[in-house]
Structure formats: C-alpha cells, structure tokens
Amino acid sequence: MRSRVALAVLAGMTAVGAGAGWAQAPKTQWDGVYSDEQSKRGAALYTQYCAICHGEDLSGGGAESVPSMTGSKFSTRWDNLTLGDLFDRMFLLMPQDAPGSLTRDQHVDILTFILAKNGFPVGKTDLTSQAEVLRAIKIVAQKP
Numbered sequence: 001m002r003s004r005v006a007l008a009v010l011a012g013m014t015a016v017g018a019g020a021g022w023a024q025a026p027k028t029q030w031d032g033v034y035s036d037e038q039s040k041r042g043a044a045l046y047t048q049y050c051a052i053c054h055g056e057d058l059s060g061g062g063a064e065s066v067p068s069m070t071g072s073k074f075s076t077r078w079d080n081l082t083l084g085d086l087f088d089r090m091f092l093l094m095p096q097d098a099p100g101s102l103t104r105d106q107h108v109d110i111l112t113f114i115l116a117k118n119g120f121p122v123g124k125t126d127l128t129s130q131a132e133v134l135r136a137i138k139i140v141a142q143k144p
Helices: 002-022 034-048 071-078 083-093 106-116 131-135
Strands: none
Touching: 034 106, 083 106, 083 131
C-alpha cells in the first residue's frame, strides 16, 4: 500500500514538474506582435506628430529631453519593461506640444513604427491598444 501511495505521489510530482516546463515564456517584441500595414500607418503618424522633435530617423533631437527611439539607447532605456510601459509614456506625454490629442489606436500605430524601425519582426495581425495586452509583451534588448 505504501509503495502505491509513494508511486502515486511521485507520478503527481513528475506531472507537475513536467507541466511547469510547458509554461510559455512571456511574449516579447521579438515575436512579431504587429502587422506591416499597421507600422506603415504609424510611419505617417510619426512623420506628422513626432519627427519634429525625435527626428525623421528617430535619432532624437540632440537634447537629453528628446530621446532616441532607435538603436542601443532605445534598447537600453526600455530593456525589461513592457510595450505597455512605453505606450503609457507616449499616450500621457506625447506629442509634447499637445498631449492627449491622439487616440490610443494612433499611439499604438506609432509604437509599431518604432518597433519596425528597430528591426523587430513583423507579424500577421495588428497590435491592439488594450492595456492588458500591451503590458503582457516584454521589451528585451537581446533576441531570445
């Protein structure tokens, strides 16, 4: 009887341990979380509302208060945060001369343009502007 109980406990522990291995890694910007069409919409919006400060090439305005939106400076600044963190900052503070003037969908389109310019892969569907979805997508500097 004891051996059956021990065997059952061992089998249960093995199943639980194996199940833990099945847990999905958190989604990142490397997983193709936006569509090409969406980033093209974002490009037009970026040119209209953002380029005046951040530059046509997203390199920033030279001043520390206008950060680069590409390259190692961007990756270092946002590494281990989420798309939700970046989106919230954009939504609350940008454009600098008219915060709150763009919709959530316009901001997420601009965000996808930034992702595209940083060389992150394109997916098949648009990235949603839903906060809980954006907060579940981690920004990681190095490709996993």
